[in-house]
Amino acid sequence: MKITDYKIPCTKEIKLKDYPTTEGKKKDNEQIRQEVIPDLVARMKELHHKLHAEEKRGILVVLQAMDAAGKDEAISYIxxxxxxxxxKTTTLEKPSEDEKKHDYLWRIQEGLPARGEIGILNRSYYEEVIAPRIHDLLEDGDIPEHADKNSIWNLRYRQINDYEKYLYENGIHIVKFFFHMSKDEQKDRLLERMKNPEKHWEFSFADVEEREHWDEYHKIFEEMLNNTSTSYCPWYVLPADDEWHSRRLVTEIMIQLLEKMDPKYPRYTGEDLKKLKKYIKKLENE
Structure with missing residues (x-):
């Protein structure tokens, strides 16, 4: 299994249909959950602890998908x-009236990680190039004078790429996961939530209503992936029908990024080191 197989290249256009929604790993769910995930999570936890202690850089994790594809579960289990x-975890809902008065990237500021943090966006600013297109939600104030309802999407892709580059150049690394689920798998998961009273809280009638726009969503997803997967902030497409396999991939990709960043525990040097030794001796002699 090569992580690069799931990474959207920034040098050529892809077709989303060429990325599988399953690799036949559902049968391995229990084995992955019990034998693979614990060691991976332990390694990620170790690296995250160093990142937090070092306080030099942060990581922003972007999760995008159709409903029931596994975003919430990745947060819960990983x-x-x-x-x-x-x-820190931020779930973006529909924009409030106050948020609509600002530029479309304004509302994610509180969800950005500080140095030493991992910030997770459960849905993200990418909603602003998805939902408004499906439901024609743009208002007059949303469209700059030099754009229109057709050109604004390419404009926003460019703005998002610029914004992500700004964050990256200021020490915030961004990794983006698209949970690629089949329509049949979504149907099964939605029915499970609808038929089980203990899972009704996970279900929204809007989930079924949005399903009617399946093809439109996937056309936009493909365009979004092609326009915003960059060398500095790549997208990864996960075979989301295989839920625990997808969670393993998320963990391995996070580990790969953290190992590349190579965070270190801070150490005393110079005068601080001398002072430390002095205080050690003082306490030992009490």
């Missing part, structure tokens, strides 16, 4: 194992 002090 990221929730990390130290809460260095972790």
């Amino acid at each position: 990221f929730s194992n990390l130290s809460a002090q260095g972790l």
Whole structure:
């Protein structure tokens, strides 16, 4: 299994249909959950602890998908194992009236990680190139004078790329996961939520209503991936029908990024080191 197989290249256009929604790993769910995930999570937790202690750089994780594709579960089963002090999770809902008065990237500011943190966006600013197109939600103030309803999407792709580059150049690394799920798998998961009273809280009637726009969504997803996967902020397409395999991939990709960043525990040097030794001796002699 090569991580690069799931990475959207920034040098050529892809077709989303060429990326599988399953690799036949569903049968391995229990084995992955019990034998593979714990060691991977332990390694990611170790690296995250160093990132948090170092406080030099941060990581922004972007999760995008259709409903029931597994974003929430990735947070629950993978990221929730990390130290809460260095972790923040933000779920973007529909823009509020106050948020609509600002530029479309304004509302994500509070979700950005500080140096030493991993910030997770469960849905993200990418909603602003998806939902408004499906439901024709743009208002007059949303369209700059030099654009129109057709050209604004390429304009926003460029703005998002510029914004992500700005964050990257200021020490915030961004990794983006698209949970690629089949329509049949979504149907099964939605029915499970609808038929099980204990899972009704996970279901929204809007999930079924949005399903009617399946083909439109996937056309836009493909365009989005092609226009915003960059060398500095790549997209990864996960075979989301295989839920635990996808969670393993998320963990391995995060580990790969953290190992590349190579965070270190801070160490005393110079005068601080001399002072440390002095205080050690003082306490030992009490």
